[in-house]
Amino acid sequence: MPLQQMLYREAYRMLCDRFEAEDAVQNLYMKLWEKKDELKNLVATDAYLRTLLRNICIDRWRQIRAHDNKEQIQADEIAIHTPPETDKKEAEECLEHFLAGLPKVQQKIIKMKMNGCTIEEIEKTTGLQQTNIRVIISRVRKKFREFYDNI
Secondary structure, three states: OOOHHHHHHHHHHHHOOHHHHHHHHHHHHHHHHHOOOHHHHOOOHHHHHHHHHHHHHHHHHHHHHHHHHHHHHHHHOOOOOOOOOOOHHHHHHHHHHHHHOOOHHHHHHHHHHHOOOOHHHHHHHHOOOHHHHHHHHHHHHHHHHHHHHOO
């Protein structure tokens, strides 16, 4: 416990998120509790704790990054899946009807994405952060699936 503030600052510096840093320190304490018998002979306690915390933060960072990549892949797959009997004109009308019901910001982002713009280009045009853009795209995809399933 005496090193908690130092460990928290280290975790926060690596993860840049208060909650993630708190979770990392908590995970460190859990690992220490599991290894409590092995720690009696430990000489460089501070170095051991920092190394263990660094490894926990790296693992957490990789998990976050993998999750973000998965969301980006899902967001990049916006597509209209129409049954073969539906012609292209009807599908376009369906899409236009759906887009008309969206807020202006969402309409702009989706239309840019459908026209092949990258997340970075959308960010520059709209001024929104990349994470916000990905969330908007993901939510619109979900709304469209629900809309399309109800037709």
